[in-house]
Amino acid sequence: MQKRNDELSTVRGRAVRLDAFGGPEALKILEIPAPQAGPGQVRVRVTAAGLNPMDWIMTADANTAARFGLSLPAGFGTDYAGRVDQVGDGVTGFAPGDRVFGGALSRAVADFVVVDATGGIAANEAHHTPNGVDDRTAATLTIAGRTASAALAVVELGPDDTVLIGGAAGGVGVFAVQLARLVGARVLGTGSATSADFLRALGAEPVAYGDGLADRVRALAPRGITAAFDLHGTETVHAAKALGVPDTRITTIAAQIDGITPANGANAAPGALEKIAHLVATRQLRVPIAASFTLEQIHTAVELQAGRHVKGKVVIDL
Numbered sequence: 001m002q003k004r005n006d007e008l009s010t011v012r013g014r015a016v017r018l019d020a021f022g023g024p025e026a027l028k029i030l031e032i033p034a035p036q037a038g039p040g041q042v043r044v045r046v047t048a049a050g051l052n053p054m055d056w057i058m059t060a061d062a063n064t065a066a067r068f069g070l071s072l073p074a075g076f077g078t079d080y081a082g083r084v085d086q087v088g089d090g091v092t093g094f095a096p097g098d099r100v101f102g103g104a105l106s107r108a109v110a111d112f113v114v115v116d117a118t119g120g121i122a123a124n125e126a127h128h129t130p131n132g133v134d135d136r137t138a139a140t141l142t143i144a145g146r147t148a149s150a151a152l153a154v155v156e157l158g159p160d161d162t163v164l165i166g167g168a169a170g171g172v173g174v175f176a177v178q179l180a181r182l183v184g185a186r187v188l189g190t191g192s193a194t195s196a197d198f199l200r201a202l203g204a205e206p207v208a209y210g211d212g213l214a215d216r217v218r219a220l221a222p223r224g225i226t227a228a229f230d231l232h233g234t235e236t237v238h239a240a241k242a243l244g245v246p247d248t249r250i251t252t253i254a255a256q257i258d259g260i261t262p263a264n265g266a267n268a269a270p271g272a273l274e275k276i277a278h279l280v281a282t283r284q285l286r287v288p289i290a291a292s293f294t295l296e297q298i299h300t301a302v303e304l305q306a307g308r309h310v311k312g313k314v315v316i317d318l
Contacts, residue, residue, distance in 0.1 A: 013111030014318075016076040016298055021062050024302040027076060029295060034112040036086070042094050042117045042126055043086035048139035048292075049109045050079035051305045051314040052171060053254075059106065068105070075107030076298075077316070081129060081138035091117045099129040101138035101277075109298065109316055123266075127273060132281035140171070140287050140313040145276040146265030147253055148175035152183065154251040154263050155227040159184025163227040164217055164245075166236025168204050169195040169311045172253060173231050175276070177202045178285045185227075188220055190236060198288070198311045214239040229263070230255065232308070288312030 011034040018026050037043040055077050058068045065074065081101035084094050094100070094117050104113040105123030119125035129138045151172075157163060163180050167173050168189025180187045181203040189204030190213065196206040207216050217225060217239060227249040228240035234255045241250070247259040256262065279285035290312040293301040298316060305314045 011112070014295060015107070015110035015112075016295070018059055018074045018076065019072060021059050021065050021072070021074070023060065024056070024299045024306070026059075027298055027302065029298065035114040037088035037091075037114050039089040040091060040117055041088040041114050042084045042091060042100070043112055043114045044080065044082045044100055044126065045085045046080045046082040046108065046111055046113055046318050047135045048081045049077045049316045049318065050081075050140035050142075050144075051077060051301060051316065052079065052143045053305065053308065054078070054143065055106070056302055056306050070106055075110060077107070077109035078103045078105050078123065079139050079142045079144075080104055080108035080113055081135040082318075084126070085112075087117070093117065094126065094128075099135070099138075100126045101129050101133075101135075101141060102126045103142040109295070109318075111318055127277070130277050130281040132283075133277060136289055136292060136315050136317070137280060137287045138277070139315055140289070141276055141280070142273060143265055144171045144313070145175050146268040146273055147172045147263055148179055149272040149276065150265055150268040151176055151229045151231075151251050151253065151263035152179055153269060154261050155229070155249045157183055157185050157227055161185040161226045162188065162221050162224070163229065164188045164190070164207075164225045164236055164240055164243075165204065166190045166209065166228070166230040166239075167232030168202070168206075169198055170231055170308070171310070171313050174202060174288055174312055175285070176229055176231065177204045179276075182279070182284065186221075188217060188225065192309070195311055202288075209235060214242040217243060229253075290314055292317055 013034045084098045102125040115126050169191045187204040189199045190209040199206040230236035230252045251263045290310045292315045
């Protein structure tokens, strides 16, 4: 094993880096020495990295980056999937060649990442990829899946609920809609006119966002809604309040509102990510891949993701 690790220590790989915080134009592709797995760590040869809005939000400016503990030079992206290719001292449960997925905060869009083998933190972890889950799909699960699971837990969603999900066609929305349906809830999902068929295929009843949202929801659900997730901003929160939903049954992911408990994927219940991966493997949950790009197309991919009109997930193939 030591000889194998020594051979791998000379490997170089590509990585997306930022020398200054900013938009997609700040992203650079560099060839650098591959990071080395230390004690308790594994190195992963990344095959796919899933993008999330938080990736570009937290690297857009220095103040936001500091809140996430990022400093320059910085990497980019958090969700990854691939194979273990190096293990550090004391690691059990992982071996070279194992398929894995997880999170590596602001460093996942790279040929290699190093994470803690026993890490339970979304920003620094590895999980075995179940059979039946391809790498592209596995690379989309960590942030969005955990966040959606946390949203259901905040409002304690159940089979007697009718839930309004704002931004239902987005990266978190596709998980939230399906998880809500799996617990038996009726789902109304906001989106554009062009996303209506997409939302129906996920199991949601589409409703157009914009002025008059509360009236349109009232027409669809004359008996009222009982819970709401706002996965985009605050419009869904205001509509839910107007329809009499109590603050305790409303959650957000992109806005802080007094009295509303936000859903944070980092606080998802233990085992939530493994449960979602199992649902994907058993075809009870599907992850629509809106688009995939090569590493050299990173600027185009991030611009698409930042537009916030993607139906499903965006993935970088490495």
